[in-house]
Amino acid sequence: MLGMRRQSSKSKPVVPSLETARERTKAVREKVRSSLTNLTPRENIYNLPNFLTVTRLIAAPVTAYLVVHDQYTWALALFAYAGFTDLVDGWLARRWKLQTVAGSVMDPMADKALMIILTVTLAVKGAIPLYLATLILGRDASLAIAAIYYRYASLPAPKTFMRYWDFSLPSAEVHPTTVSKYNTLLQLVLIGSTLALPVVAASGQHAGFTQAIGLHNVDLHQMMTYYQWLVAGTTAWSGLSYAFLKDAVTILGSNEELKAKQGARGRAIIGVTFGSVVAAAIWVGFTVDEKRESNAKEEVAESSR
Structure with a gap:
């Protein structure tokens, strides 16, 4: 009898300990489930449109290499390929x-890589004025700075280096403005x-080309100058x-107050940086480009003597 009493007294604490263990297990299970549902979903970024974007x-850089070595025919052909694949992958x-968020990031990135590299190359070779190159490159640099901020500010925790560059983790979406779309085409x-x-x-069809499009006694270089002014205006406007515009960038998430603050800061970054670029481009146009143009005219005049 005494042994049975001792056994029963020892087994009584087991019941509450089992209940406590069950409750703790249930709590841990609920935490795991909630954490899994809050994980950012991943996208399948390995598809044909994204592959074509990568080829662009x-x-x-290959097109720029051809321009540096004056292989304009091949450079023009490769540039046409880039434009064609831009339409096809979309x-x-x-x-x-x-459609993937990664694709929405890489597609304009490919366009801008082509524009930036060729703009620098053509500006160095004197094919386009420096003020226009300043506007084009400065606009892209300003938007890139804002994009860095948008990506970091909107990236779900934990904000690690690897997760920052993992574009399968969407955090913000860019919606190009209407004038930006037209400006990209014009550029x-x-x-x-x-x-x-x-x-x-080089083909000797300069005059024949202008007459074919209904223009007579018009210099193609003068036409390019007018067109460069148009591109400069749309670039600044873009x-x-x-x-x-508040709807140009959509930050993903549920905290509307935080998203509004992040959007305002991003727009302020663009306003300050690109406003400085526009001022610098005006200065370059009235100083460096004018001097460059006058020197070119003097060289032409000396060579004609």
């Missing part, structure tokens, strides 16, 4: 529902026509539009 990224993504036409101008001039 590779084509940018159509494929929409047709087969292959691409500018680069394409600048590459085509030496090819047309950059400033990101500083004023």
Whole structure:
């Protein structure tokens, strides 16, 4: 009897300890489930549209290399390939529902890589004025600085270096403004026509080309100057539009107050940085470019003597 009493007295604490263990296990299970549901979903970024976008990224430095070595025909052909694949990968993504946030980031990145590299190359070779190159490059630099801020501010915790560069983790979406879309097209036409101008001039069809499009006694170089002014205006307008339009960038998340603060800070970054770029471009146009143009005219005059 005494042994049985001792056993029963020892077994009584087991029941509350089991209940406590069950409750702790249940609590841990609920925490794990809630953490799993809060994880940022990943996207399948390995598809044909994204592959074509990557090839456009590779084509940018190759095209610049051809321009440096005065291989304008091949450079123009590769530039045309980049423009064609830009249309194709967008159509494929929409047709087969292959849109990804990574693709929405890489697609304009490929366009800008092509524009930046060729703008620098053509400006160094004197094919486009420095003020225009300052505007184009400064706009992209301003938007890039803002994009760095947007990415870091909107990235879900933990904000690690690896997660920052993992574009399968969406945090913000960029919606190009209407004027930005037109400006991108005008810039691409500018680069394409600048590459085509030496090819047309070398073929000896300069006058025939202007007459074919209904223009007589018009210099193609003068036409390019007018077009450069148009691109400069739309570039300035495009950059400033990101500083004023609130729906240009959509920050993902549920904290609306925090998203509003992040958006205002990002637009302020664009306004300050790109406003400085516009001022610098005006100064370059009235000083450096004018001196450059006068020196070119003097060289032409001396060579004609």
